[in-house]
Amino acid sequence: MPRALLPKHIISSLDLDRREVDTIFDMADEYEKKGRVSKELSGKVIALAFFEPSTRTKNSFESAVKRLGASTIGFSSSEGTSVEKGETIADTVRMLEGYSDMIIIRHKFDGTAKFASEVSHVPIINAGDGKHEHPTQSIIDLYTVRKIKGHIEGLNFCVLGDLKYGRAVNSLLRLLTKFKPGKVFLVSPQQLKLREEVKSTLNYPVIETSSLQDVIGETDVLYVTRIQKERFADEVEFEKVKESYKVDLKAVEMMKRDSIILHPLPRVNEIDRKVDKTPQAKYFYQASLGVQVRMAIIKYLFGGLK
Amino acid sequence: MSDKELLVTKIREGTVIDHIPAGRALAVLRVLGINGSEGYRVALVMNVESKKMVRKDIVKISGRTVDEKESNLITLIAPNATINIIKDYDVTKKMKMKVPSVIEGLLRCPNPSCITNNDPEAFTNFLTVSESPLLLKCSYCETIIDEMQVVKQVL
DSSP: OOGGGSOOOBSSGGGSOHHHHHHHHHHHHHHHHTTTOOOTTTTOEEEEEESSOOSHHHHHHHHHHHHTTOEEEEESSSTTSTTTTTOOHHHHHHHHHHHOSEEEEEESSBTHHHHHHHHOSSOEEEEEETTTBOHHHHHHHHHHHHHHHSOOTTOOEEEESOTTTOHHHHHHHHHGGGSOOSOEEEEOOGGGOOOHHHHTTOSSOOEEESOSHHHHTTOSEEEEOOOOGGGOSOHHHHHHHHHHTOBOHHHHHTSOTTOEEEOOSOOSSSBOGGGGGSTTBOHHHHHHTHHHHHHHHHHHHTTTTO | OOHHHHHTOOOSSEEEEEEEETTOHHHHHHHTTOOSTTOOEEEEEEEEEETTTEEEEEEEEETOOOOHHHHHHHTTTOTTOEEEEEETTEEEEEOOOOOOSEEESSSOOSOTTBGGGTOTTOOOEEEEEETTTTEEEETTTOOEEEHHHHHHHHO
16 A cells, blocks of 8 residues: 555644644544534544543543444453454454454554554554553643643653653653653653653653652642552552652642642542642543543544645 | 694685684674575684784684675674685685675664664664774664674674
């Protein structure tokens, strides 16, 4: 197939250029104005291949597909599918591409979406592959920032929590390479620092620290992620770090008045529930924007620029 | 016959790979897919004195030439090796070697969660991100491996 005719996939945040991200943001704004209802993709069928369980991502993609007038097929875990009978990922993708016009895929293995894109003749959207990437989440994240702050350039970002295994973090930091952020602070326990292979793909300097207190006052966007207990060999060690990465009212008091707190969710205990009522807490608003952004992403891959 | 002559006896047709880092001759043979069952006469010299390298390995293979792709793969474990193609006891070609930009299939991704370790159709594909020091990146999960990991895997 000639290059120009190959479908465009979204596997990594790095697959999109600035113009494309801005287009998706503008399209998401348009969908919001239209009440998030459109029939542009009527007759299309989109496969949701969720080999790994998901609540938010799957439901918001499903809602986005239906609001675009398309319908869905697929599954929400490997259970009960032919994968359980030993079918390879490649064969599952081949089957789905025959039945659908696009495949949205989530899998626990790193690199699955890229592999699927090499097998598939229809566009692939990566809805999370292991600890690798979750690009559509990062588009929602920065869309939220643009909605609230009006711009992304020059803002100081602080990314907090598990930076080693968090795929949303990787995608966010990579999407920020398309903008010119101010300072970017990475706050994590020593054992959960950002992996070198991700850091080496960034085009801006990062400031790594293990103390949130040191940087929270300078932060415009605080991006909180869950510190995953299962990553710690020693539970005592986890208990020690757990509290130091908790965003509570005391931490919010140290923040600028117009700063915002985002979280890709699900949240466990890393943000105190009392923080939910503060003006900085924007994580539920962020989640609510998921549908219009995913509508824009899907439509963009079907030729949104025309 | 001196020790030196014994070690560097000329071959009539084939390939001489010199200046291999000491101890990596077997890895070079692995890269070439030679395990002895092919029937080639192979001379393998390890840990001999070298002016440039102090100690080095040499591999001589009778009746087999090495192509450009194989030469490039050898740079992964023996970056300063020289490869000479021999005909009638003379060097007829000195292979120009270049670290390959893509390495398909030869290596394994050390990340157990990488798709290449979990689907029979997903073959490894590494991209060279740095030639010196050698750093290769898995094009699926982006795990980076260095020269020592490459040598360990090949051996």
